[in-house]
Amino acid sequence: MQVLLRLACFIVLMMSPLKADQCHESEDQVVSIFAANEIFARLCNARLKDKNTTIWYKNDSKTRVSMEVDSRIHQFEDKLWFVPGKVEDSGQYYCIERNSTYCLKQKITVKFVKNEPNLCYNSEALFPQRLFIGQNGLLACPTLDLFKDENNEFPRIQWYKDCKPLFLDNIRHIGEADKLFIMNVTKEHKGRYSCRTSYVYLGKQHHISRVIDLTPAKKTANQHREPVIMKPANETLEVELGSYTQLICNVTGLANAYWSWNGSNIDENDTALVEDFITVKNHHTNTRILIVMLNISQVESKFYLYPFVCEAANWFGKSAAYVQLIHPVRDFQSYIIGIFSILTVVIMCSIFIYKIFKVDIVLWYRDCCYDFFPAEASDGKIYDAYILYPKTVEKESASNSDIFVFKILPEVLEKQCGYSLFIYGRDDYVGEDIVEVMDEHIKKSRRLIIILVRDTLGFSFLGDTSEEQIAMYNALIHNGIKVILLELEKIQDYEKMSESIKFIKQKQKTIRWSGDFTEKSQSAKTRFWKNVRYYMPAQKKAPSSSHLRSRALNWNSTELFEREVHVPLG
């Protein structure tokens, strides 16, 4: 029985180291890259608590690293030493840390590199370090912790920048322990800083160097300051009650932003107010814009009471901006603009219509409203118009102008419209001096109607007759009488006309006769007669049919009388 017990104990004793060898394996992700031909030491760093022992193994994980300190690669205490490290030493090493209950096996990778040609370092071994431009800061010569002396102090360090010795003036560059203090960092500080020292190990001095890649970091404007809310800008927003609205908050810089209302944040379970956000990166300016949206599914009346506040914060500060919802104000401005636009259109149309139908409108107005005209004092004129017309030389056949003057004109203006005309050759008395008659009768006329015909047949037109001159004189100089130019035919060339006709022609347009010269009855409602009536003075009384008839009778009697008068003198 005792034998069995001893056997069991022996088996347990035999098994225990085997059990301990069932280590939890891991790999140190950090690859150590250091200069060859320099002393190098490192810890296992498997981070086992209460560790008792550390054992180092070579890359086969079985062969133990020598414990002889004379050996170039050896284990001393719990560290792995390379005295010095060679390029060929690069590779994997294993360390096992044990405590009473646990065992950790870790694979580590070490790489030794030679300096690059014409450089005092190898770029593979760079330690990047960053400082902010405009600030004071320090560079640390890394991983020298194992090379402190017995007083726990770092060996003396020389600093180099881009392989040139760095002068430590104790003002801008200060060297202290394993640190290089740099005052007021500028862009020019960018570069490769080497720190070099030596370490006496087992009575022999060995070199140590590290290389740092310093990047002076620029503090971008929006990185190191409080967030900037670009939108909203403490504004009001017109919103209809019950409508859907989205409020947008735009924030630049690294910040958090959210909406709040009435002093509290938007509840995530609130269905009426839903907050959402996106971040947009502006690649050109390399800035981030945070857009926080607040969707209001239905604007409630309480939402008008307090503003919605967008708050943005980062650790440099806070910003806030609000949107106050307001009931929409009726837009009077647009109403006014609308009314003015309509008015303008109406006025433009009216002007346009008036331009086209001016004559009709005026005549209609005269017809309709004549009764309301105030009774005017007599102007002392007898005739409404004096008719000035070319006198034909040939007397055999009545010319068109004669037909027009003696037949058509009186027919319409006198019989139909009720005007009184003075027509020389009809209304004058035989033997009267023509110039005196004209002068006298033109003065008594309200209008001077000048009949224009083409001067093709060679007959003498108004030309230079004294009658015309008197008429013109009265029309133009006295200006008391208005002239109406009637073209019986199209007259292309006014050059042959007298200066006064040309002058009047420039001042006003002519009315061209468009009908024929037959003696059939004319209607005062044609365009030509409307135009003539337009230029004629307003009638005292629109002739009613009965009135017309009586006038016609009067005129007929006058004609008869005149004819009677003419006969004995002719």
Add this chain to the structure above:
Amino acid sequence: MDIFRCTLCRLISLLLLLFHSETACRPTRGRRHSMGTFRIWDVNQKVFYLSHKQLVAGYLQAANANLEEKVEVMPAESNSVFLGLHSGKLWLSCVKSGDKVRLQLEEVDITDLGRNKEQAKRFTFLHSQNGPTTSFESAANPGWYLCTESEGDKPVSFTNKPKDTTKITQFYFEGQQ
């Protein structure tokens, strides 16, 4: 039929692509959202990295730059933040057990946690600006500051003696735009 399939596939992939690009920049809805990712290093130029599930501070060479931990900063209350790692999967917390105050990395949904003030307290750090550097005091354990050791490759921890020269409590931050 093949042509139809091809077009359909293209359409689907196009839709997925569009949807992806839209959702990529839309984290889960919540009032709190990250201030962004920041590069953090102490005034002695040590950066953070994870070693055996511990947050440590040390000098990392350019070859190991991928191991550097960047910090996700999420505002908590006014003047205080949550500090996250791994794009906000792990969050730094300050836990006191006995006399010891230690740093924990916890896998939590911080936006969910944010609502419960008591729960969120150990994750909350009051930040104070000191020129170009920032320090973080635990909200759960006032007087205890996030710190690194003056030696490299040592765990990030807390100290209640921020003026102790062997502890570094001042950190540089640089936003990753």
